[in-house]
Amino acid sequence: xxxxxxxxxxxxxxxxxxxxxxxxxxxxxxxxxxxxxxxxxxxxxxxxxxxxxxxxxxxxxxxxxxxxxxxxxxxxxxxxxxxxxxxxxxxxxxxxxxxxxxxxxxxxxxxxxxxxxxxxxxxxxxxxxxxxxxxxxxxxxxxxxxxxxxxxxxxxxxxxxxxxxxxxxxxxxxxxxxxxxxxxxxxxxxxxxxxxxxxxxxxxxxxxxxxxxxxxxxxxxxxxxxxxxxxxxxxxxxxxxxxxxxxxxxxxxxxxxxxxxxxxxxxxxxxxxxxxxxxxxxxxxxxxxxxxxxxxxxxxxxxxx
Amino acid sequence: xxxxxxxxxxxxxxxxxxxxxxxxxxxxxxxxxxxxxxxxxxxxxxxxxxxxxxxxxxxxxxxxxxxxxxxxxxxxxxxxxxxxxxxxxxxxxxxxxxxxxxxxxxxxxxxxxxxxxxxxxxxxxxxxxxxxxxxxxxxxxxxxxxxxxxxxxxxxxxxxxxxxxxxxxxxxxxxxxxxxxxxxxxxxxxxxxxxxxxxxxxxxxxxxxxxxxxxxxxxxxxxxxxxxxxxxxxxxxxxxxxxxxxx
Numbered sequence: 001x002x003x004x005x006x007x008x009x010x011x012x013x014x015x016x017x018x019x020x021x022x023x024x025x026x027x028x029x030x031x032x033x034x035x036x037x038x039x040x041x042x043x044x045x046x047x048x049x050x051x052x053x054x055x056x057x058x059x060x061x062x063x064x065x066x067x068x069x070x071x072x073x074x075x076x077x078x079x080x081x082x083x084x085x086x087x088x089x090x091x092x093x094x095x096x097x098x099x100x101x102x103x104x105x106x107x108x109x110x111x112x113x114x115x116x117x118x119x120x121x122x123x124x125x126x127x128x129x130x131x132x133x134x135x136x137x138x139x140x141x142x143x144x145x146x147x148x149x150x151x152x153x154x155x156x157x158x159x160x161x162x163x164x165x166x167x168x169x170x171x172x173x174x175x176x177x178x179x180x181x182x183x184x185x186x187x188x189x190x191x192x193x194x195x196x197x198x199x200x201x202x203x204x205x206x207x208x209x210x211x212x213x214x215x216x217x218x219x220x221x222x223x224x225x226x227x228x229x230x231x232x233x234x235x236x237x238x239x240x241x242x243x244x245x246x247x248x249x250x251x252x253x254x255x256x257x258x259x260x261x262x263x264x265x266x267x268x269x270x271x272x273x274x275x276x277x278x279x280x281x282x283x284x285x286x287x288x289x290x291x292x293x294x295x296x297x298x299x300x301x302x303x304x305x
Numbered sequence: 306x307x308x309x310x311x312x313x314x315x316x317x318x319x320x321x322x323x324x325x326x327x328x329x330x331x332x333x334x335x336x337x338x339x340x341x342x343x344x345x346x347x348x349x350x351x352x353x354x355x356x357x358x359x360x361x362x363x364x365x366x367x368x369x370x371x372x373x374x375x376x377x378x379x380x381x382x383x384x385x386x387x388x389x390x391x392x393x394x395x396x397x398x399x400x401x402x403x404x405x406x407x408x409x410x411x412x413x414x415x416x417x418x419x420x421x422x423x424x425x426x427x428x429x430x431x432x433x434x435x436x437x438x439x440x441x442x443x444x445x446x447x448x449x450x451x452x453x454x455x456x457x458x459x460x461x462x463x464x465x466x467x468x469x470x471x472x473x474x475x476x477x478x479x480x481x482x483x484x485x486x487x488x489x490x491x492x493x494x495x496x497x498x499x500x501x502x503x504x505x506x507x508x509x510x511x512x513x514x515x516x517x518x519x520x521x522x523x524x525x526x527x528x529x530x531x532x533x534x535x536x537x538x539x540x541x542x543x544x545x546x547x548x549x550x551x552x
Binding site for chain 2: 175187
């Protein structure tokens with residue numbers, strides 16, 4: 001009993017970590033651009049497809065996916081960062097002065113375009129890709145089975161969170177990004193370059209999409225043209241729970257959604273497990289009924305009357 | 306005649322189809338304190354926001370030291386030495402006091418002066434030094450106003466555009482803020498363009514005054530020219546009535 005509870009806990013922290021990273025990717029860009037980027041899930045998808053040769057055939061030819069991991073991560077992150085910056089330049093920048101709803105619809109359109117390009121180039125069927133199979137093995141510690149991948153996800157998340165906090169608190173870029181997320185116009189009036197701040201947030205967010213994608217792919221072993229969509233959906237749910245615009249809230253929200261998913265998976269009666277996500281959304285609705293503003297609201301948002 | 310530091314030439318600014326500023330011209334010479342007074346909705350703040358590039362001027366020209374800046378991005382205008390102390394102060398509440406002060410220093414070409422200037426700000430505003438590590442949201446209104454002024458100065462500004470500095474402050478604090486502002490000109494040679502609702506206060510501190518109403522400059526003159534008040538009152542209210550509040 002104790003062991004299985006610990007097992008569930010590890011699963012929950014691991015899934016929560018994945019969601020926390022995706023939520024941060026969404027939240028960083030939302031903070032600066034006030035853009036709810038619904039194409040983010042498709043950025044995650046593109047990261048996985050970057051590993052293989054573009055072909056509609058049934059056999060998968062892995063190229064980048066065979067590289068040693070540091071090169072692999074850099075290459076995949078590079079692809080997503082370029083996609084992210086190009087999206088800003090061609091889609092979001094022309095819409096920068098438009099209403100947030102217009103930006104949101106624009107991001108939906110972008111997402112569908114990316115999905116359809118993937119279908120055309122790679123074919124719509126899911127492709128099995130074994131990335132880092134050695135991570136599938138488990139470490140057994142006095143009866144507790146911990147898949148290496150889950151531990152890796154947890155460690156990677158902690159390292160990235162630490163690095164991000166350090167970046168935001170201690171580097172000039174980070175301080176400018178925080179200022180811009182709070183009051184973009186004021187930051188510009190003080191000389192903060194709009195494009196630098198937006199670019200930095202897109203680079204970090206793109207990098208996070210790549211990491212999430214690779215870890216997720218290593219876990220499920222199958223890529224498909226809409227694999228990132230559920231991750232994006234949960235990231236948005238987590239953003240809303242945590243409080244729009246708060247990065248701490250994003251992390252907390254990500255873990256809450258991850259924990260809720262795993263706990264429901266473990267505790268729901270078997271015939272209801274298929275509807276697990278519906279129950280997750282019930283939890284979300286309850287949280288929002290109790291605290292419509294989200295759990296953690298940025299102080300600035302609270303004080304700006 | 307000296308070259309004006311800031312020259313605004315017949316600018317028009319629209320919010321949608323509504324014209325908020327309809328052909329306003331102003332000049333501010335180096336080392337001057339100029340006040341813009343007028344009732345609510347006169348277009349005073351709009352004029353400042355258009356000057357720093359946050360709102361687009363649909364017509365007209367603006368220049369800083371002879372460099373045309375109309376249509377320039379706000380961050381570029383800031384680098385030419387124009388800085389804003391905005392209405393409501395707009396402090397970054399989630400940043401510390403020191404981070405607020407440093408935010409405008411990262412883009413400066415003369416980075417080596419920054420530490421010395423920061424120290425000077427801390428000397429002149431001891432309350433900011435005492436609370437340099439605190440979240441800026443924890444400061445009182447008066448302290449936030451000092452922070453907003455310090456933050457603007459640290460961008461390396463030659464001219465500060467100050468929008469309603471007395472708004473929401475206790476009378477004693479208003480005195481203190483205006484002492485600070487006039488001190489900036491006297492001790493540092495900073496030029497000031499201040500938007501102020503109270504004509505009386507403007508007469509106290511300004512070298513010259515522009516009176517705006519309904520998007521137009523109704524009257525301009527030196528403080529001594531306008532001192533007797535009748536003309537100023539007429540321009541401010543648009544009639545020769547016996548309204549209170551004006552000398």
